[in-house]
Each structure stands twice: as C-alpha cells, then as structure tokens.
Amino acid sequence: SQQGEEDPQALSIQEGENATMNCSYKTSINNLQWYRQNSGRGLVHLILIRSNEREKHSGRLRVTLDTSKKSSSLLITASRAADTASYFCASPSRSEKLVFGKGTKLTVNP
Amino acid sequence: DVKVTQSSRYLVKRTGEKVFLECVQDMDHENMFWYRQDPGLGLRLIYFSYDVKMKEKGDIPEGYSVSREKKERFSLILESASTNQTSMYLCASSFPPYRAQGAPRTDTQYFGPGTRLTVL
Numbered sequence: 553s554q555q556g557e558e559d560p561q562a563l564s565i566q567e568g569e570n571a572t573m574n575c576s577y578k579t580s581i582n583n584l585q586w587y588r589q590n591s592g593r594g595l596v597h598l599i600l601i602r603s604n605e606r607e608k609h610s611g612r613l614r615v616t617l618d619t620s621k622k623s624s625s626l627l628i629t630a631s632r633a634a635d636t637a638s639y640f641c642a643s644p645s646r647s648e649k650l651v652f653g654k655g656t657k658l659t660v661n662p
Numbered sequence: 663d664v665k666v667t668q669s670s671r672y673l674v675k676r677t678g679e680k681v682f683l684e685c686v687q688d689m690d691h692e693n694m695f696w697y698r699q700d701p702g703l704g705l706r707l708i709y710f711s712y713d714v715k716m717k718e719k720g721d722i723p724e725g726y727s728v729s730r731e732k733k734e735r736f737s738l739i740l741e742s743a744s745t746n747q748t749s750m751y752l753c754a755s756s757f758p759p760y761r762a763q764g765a766p767r768t769d770t771q772y773f774g775p776g777t778r779l780t781v782l
C-alpha cells in the first residue's frame with residue numbers, strides 16, 4: 553500500500569539553484585523520513601522529522617511537515633551536481649515497517 | 663557507522679534455478695527487511711524479520727522465502743527463479759521503534775548497496 557507520494561516525479565535544475573520536492577501521505581504518522589538513492593545503489597537516510605515538529609534543518613537540507621495537510625517538503629539549497637539522485641519519503645505503518653513513496657528523480661546540471 | 667552488506671552486486675541466473683541472496687548487518691539490529699525495486703513501482707516489501715527465526719510476509723511474498731538463523735544475517739531465497747523476478751533487491755535493517763522505554767520512536771532503516779538480479 554502506498555503511504556507517501558512524492559511530487560514531482562522528476563526535477564531538473566541548474567547547479568546553485570534550490571530544489572523542492574513534496575510528499576503527501578494518507579494516514580496519521582508519528583514521523584516522516586527522507587532518503588536518498590544514487591543510481592543503482594541502496595538508500596541512505598537523510599533526515600527524520602517528528603509529528604510534533606514543523607521544520608528541521610540539516611546542512612543544506614530543510615524539511616517541513618504539515619500534519620493538517622498530511623504533507624512534507626524537502627528543500628535542497630544551493631544544489632550541486634553531486635545531489636543528483638532519487639529522493640524518497642517514508643513513513644511508518646502500524647507495524648514496524650516503513651512505507652516508501654515512488655521517489656523524485658533529481659538531476660542537477662553543472 | 664552501520665554497515666549492511668549484500669553478497670553480490672550483480673547476479674545472473676537461469677529460469678528455474680534456486681537463488682540465495684544474503685544480507686549481513688553489523689549493528690545488532692533486531693529488524694531486517696527485503697525489498698525489491700522496479701521502475702515505476704518504487705520499493706515493495708517482500709519479507710521482514712523482527713527477531714531470529716521470526717519472519718513476516720510483506721506486500722509481495724509470492725515466489726520468495728526467507729531465513730534468519732542468526733541475528734546479523736537475513737537471507738532471501740527464490741525457490742525457482744522466474745524472469746519476472748528480474749529486479750534490484752535491497753536489504754535493510756533497523757532497531758525496533760521503541761528501543762528503550764520512553765524513547766522516541768525511530769524507524770530509520772539502513773540499506774545495503776543492492777543486488778541487481780537478472781533471470782534469463
């Protein structure tokens with residue numbers, strides 16, 4: 553079952569620009585996570601935001617969470633070519649599983 | 663740092679073969695997961711295990727089985743490989759959400775590098 557849905561499916565920007573990706577989810581959550589996947593590799597955890605938090609920063613990453621709208625956004629500022637990857641949101645299901653969205657494919661052009 | 667390793671990065675097998683994919687984690691995590699990832703379908707959970715010898719079906723268990731004889735190792739088995747099992751297979755591990763009483767829930771999963779399996 554799909555809990556998170558990312559938007560857009562693909563995003564292409566120039567180096568130095570900001571990239572914003574959105575995630576919508578369906579049921580109540582106590583946290584939401586963002587992961588990154590370089591082409592052909594495993595996923596890497598980027599950041600976790602709890603349901604009682606509205607915004608969280610980590611380096612050039614900024615995540616927001618709006619529980620009333622059941623949505624989250626990931627902002628990457630001053631993007632670099634090395635940020636080229638797919639980005640996934642994930643939220644816990646009732647059991648100990650995470651449910652992942654289908655991802656946003658970000659391309660940062662040098 | 664957490665390390666999750668998978669036995670092969672690339673694997674080519676023939677239809678009908680029995681295939682073993684191995685995953686090992688070094689962080690004493692209770693939970694381990696097997697996913698497959700296909701274009702346009704995202705990550706889909708095949709099986710997960712929350713303790714040694716314990717397993718639960720995920721969303722797409724058909725055609726797969728798993729084994730967890732030791733805490734650090736979780737194996738995915740394709741009993742009779744078929745071409746529709748050609749995919750990227752990802753293993754992950756995590757602590758249980760409530761590691762200690764009163765501790766905030768974290769479900770962060772740590773992934774291996776993936777195995778690209780091709781079944782001919």
